[in-house]
Amino acid sequence: MHEKSIVLLNNAVRDELAAVHQYMYFHFHLDDQGYDLLSSLFRRIAIEEMTHVELLAERILFLKGEVIMEVGEPVKPIHDVAGMLQMACQLEESTILDYNRWANECSANADSVSKKIFEDLVAQEEIHYDQFDNEWDKVKQFGERYLALQSIERSKTISAGTAPAA
Numbered sequence: 633m634h635e636k637s638i639v640l641l642n643n644a645v646r647d648e649l650a651a652v653h654q655y656m657y658f659h660f661h662l663d664d665q666g667y668d669l670l671s672s673l674f675r676r677i678a679i680e681e682m683t684h685v686e687l688l689a690e691r692i693l694f695l696k697g698e699v700i701m702e703v704g705e706p707v708k709p710i711h712d713v714a715g716m717l718q719m720a721c722q723l724e725e726s727t728i729l730d731y732n733r734w735a736n737e738c739s740a741n742a743d744s745v746s747k748k749i750f751e752d753l754v755a756q757e758e759i760h761y762d763q764f765d766n767e768w769d770k771v772k773q774f775g776e777r778y779l780a781l782q783s784i785e786r787s788k789t790i791s792a793g794t795a796p797a798a
Contacts, residue, residue, distance in 0.1 A: 637746040638697035640734040644753070645688045646704035647730070651681045651723055657707045658716045666783040670713065670767060674720070677760050684753055691749055713779060717768035724761035728754055 655678035662671035689699040710716050735750035770778050 634695045634697075634741065634743050634746070636741050637738050637743045638692055638695050640737060640750075641688050641692045641695075641697070641746060642700045643704075644731065644734070644750070645685055645692070645699060646702050647727055648681050648685045648688065649701065650704035651727070652678050652685070653703055653707050654705075654723065655681065655720065658710070658720070661711055662713070662716070665713075667713065667779060669782050670716075673763060673767065674716075677720075677763070680756065680760070684756070687749060687753075691746055695746075714768065714771050717764050717771060720764040721761060721768060724757050724764060727757050728761065731757065 655674045659671050659674040659678060662668075662674060692699045708719065710719055731750045731754045735747045735754070738744070738747040738750060
């Protein structure tokens with residue numbers, strides 16, 4: 633009865649897993665470059681995307697479907713901060729459009745619970761988009777000065793002996 637919803641939910645799993653992989657890749661590289669605040673942002677959002685996968689998987693299983701744990705896209709090796717933030721904004725924007733469309737499809741197929749899941753995820757993805765977009769605006773406005781401040785903050789933390797354990 634809910635075959636279409638299962639397909640859409642699995643599409644979302646695929647996309648969420650791609651975001652998790654991409655954002656963790658960015659997290660590792662930003663951490664390596666000394667940009668702790670941006671690194672933490674990508675890490676936190678990657679973890680939130682993992683919780684989305686769990687929610688989607690639970691719904692698929694409830695509908696008696698098979699959860700397909702395939703990553704939708706390979707990780708793109710972007711190392712510059714502006715490029716990372718731009719890509720993150722694009723990923724979130726695309727996801728928002730898809731989830732809105734998929735919510736309507738679930739509704740048309742008499743699956744109001746999956747519809748609500750997609751609507752709730754849209755709200756969360758909009759928050760992610762806003763966070764990435766705000767950071768991207770700061771990088772565009774202040775450039776290297778903004779990034780240098782993040783590096784200086786890391787140096788202060790390390791000098792004070794309060795650096796987080798690796």
